[in-house]
Structures are given as structure tokens and as C-alpha cells.
Amino acid sequence: MKAVLEHKSYRYESQQAVIDEIDALAEQLDQKHPLERKVRFLLDIRGYLYLNRICGNYIEFGSFKSEMQYAAFKILDGTGAITAYLGLDIFTGEPDLNPHEATAMPVTASGDFSCDFEQVQQFVQQNMAGKGELIRGDFREKTLLQKCDAFAPFNIAVIDCNLLSSLEVATRYALQNLTDGGLLFFDDYFTNFGQGVPRIPRMVQRLAAVSGRKLLEHGFYPPFAKSFIVCSE
Numbered sequence: 001m002k003a004v005l006e007h008k009s010y011r012y013e014s015q016q017a018v019i020d021e022i023d024a025l026a027e028q029l030d031q032k033h034p035l036e037r038k039v040r041f042l043l044d045i046r047g048y049l050y051l052n053r054i055c056g057n058y059i060e061f062g063s064f065k066s067e068m069q070y071a072a073f074k075i076l077d078g079t080g081a082i083t084a085y086l087g088l089d090i091f092t093g094e095p096d097l098n099p100h101e102a103t104a105m106p107v108t109a110s111g112d113f114s115c116d117f118e119q120v121q122q123f124v125q126q127n128m129a130g131k132g133e134l135i136r137g138d139f140r141e142k143t144l145l146q147k148c149d150a151f152a153p154f155n156i157a158v159i160d161c162n163l164l165s166s167l168e169v170a171t172r173y174a175l176q177n178l179t180d181g182g183l184l185f186f187d188d189y190f191t192n193f194g195q196g197v198p199r200i201p202r203m204v205q206r207l208a209a210v211s212g213r214k215l216l217e218h219g220f221y222p223p224f225a226k227s228f229i230v231c232s233e
């Protein structure tokens, strides 16, 4: 309230003072780390999982260097609600984009996010108390996705894989394998808007309808991410 009152009687002492204040505010409010929105989400769901005993395993489609996967373990393990933290990635970088995908996601290129599988595996083995798991390969292949079934049901599914075809496969699998009350986090909800087309929101609503799941609004984590609680109809 104080800030509002002060703003109303805005004193133009010097334009430079105004500029300095705004610059400092923008700096203060700006994202400090690329994982900030993901860590915020994990902190936001910790009490919810614990209090409601929403149990299952964690799955992340597009785990890259396992940084969010590690953050999930670090933040959520104390809830006792999760046994395994599963990360899926191809590790050779984004697969080839077809022309439709390239239009939807103009700044993504095939080969982005390539990283060394052995190094990531070592990181996971050394820092996640034996609860971290990786599945390497293109999860659009049925046989690869079937390997995840051994970890189902999931209480958290993170969808962070940029390409429309990857997002569609991951979302369908997540909707079929999340426990009631489980959380669906899309890092990519407001990406793939090339030419202003809301492709991901449309795809998510369509797949929820065919899977017979309801999506309850949960959180918005700017600039791209959104989360939902998934329930049965």
C-alpha cells in the first residue's frame, strides 16, 4: 500500500532517479538462474505431495544434464512420496525437426542440447542416493517408452522436450500413467507458438479428453511453463 501511495504522489525529483529505480527493480525481479522456474515449481508442490500422500515416481521427458532431475530429488525426497527419479533423453541433442516443427519452434535446431551420457550418468549415480535412473534414446520409439512402465505410476511428470512430436508422445504417456492427484509440468506450454498458433494448449486439451483425464489449473512459471493437477473424470 505504501508503494501505491508513494507512486500516486510521484515526485519527479530527477529523471535519472526514476530511471535508476526502474533499472534496479528490473534487475531485482529478473530471473537469476535458468532453472529458477523449475525449482520454484518443485518447492511449490513439496507440501502438497506430503500433506496429501500423493505417491508415485518422478518422470522427466528431456532430462538433458539431469539438473532438474537432481533438483527434484533434492527438494522432494524428504516428502517420502517418491521412490525413483527417472530421466529420459537422447543425449545426442534435439532430433531433426520436420518443417512443421521448425515453423512452430523457430529458435530450436537439431543437435541443440547434446551432452555426454557417461558424464550425466556419473552425476546421477553419485548425487541421488541410488534413486536416479536414466533411459537413453528417442522416447518416440515404443520399445523405449515401454521401459518406463516398470516405474509407473508417476506422481510427477515433467515435459521439457521442445519438439511437437516429442511433446505429444510424452504428454500422452504422462496422462495415461499419472496417479490421480499427480502433477503435470510443461516447461514448453507457451513455446511452439510460432506464427501465434497455440499448439501446445490445444494438444494438451485434446489428449486429456481422449485419455479421460481432467486437468486442474495449478501454476504458471514464466516465461513458458505451466502445471496442472491430473484427476480422473
Ligand SMILES: C[S@@+](CC[C@H](N)C(=O)[O-])C[C@H]1O[C@@H](n2cnc3c(N)ncnc32)[C@H](O)[C@@H]1O
Pocket: 038, 060, 061, 062, 063, 064, 065, 066, 067, 068, 069, 088, 089, 090, 091, 092, 093, 094, 095, 112, 113, 114, 137, 138, 139, 140, 160, 161, 162, 163, 166
Ligand atoms: C530443454 S532440454 C531439457 C532441459 C532439462 N529438462 C533441464 O531442466 O535441465 C530438452 C531435451 O529434450 C531432449 N529431447 C527432445 N526430444 C526427444 C526425444 N524424442 N527423445 C529423447 N530426448 C528428446 C533433447 O535432447 C534435450 O536434451
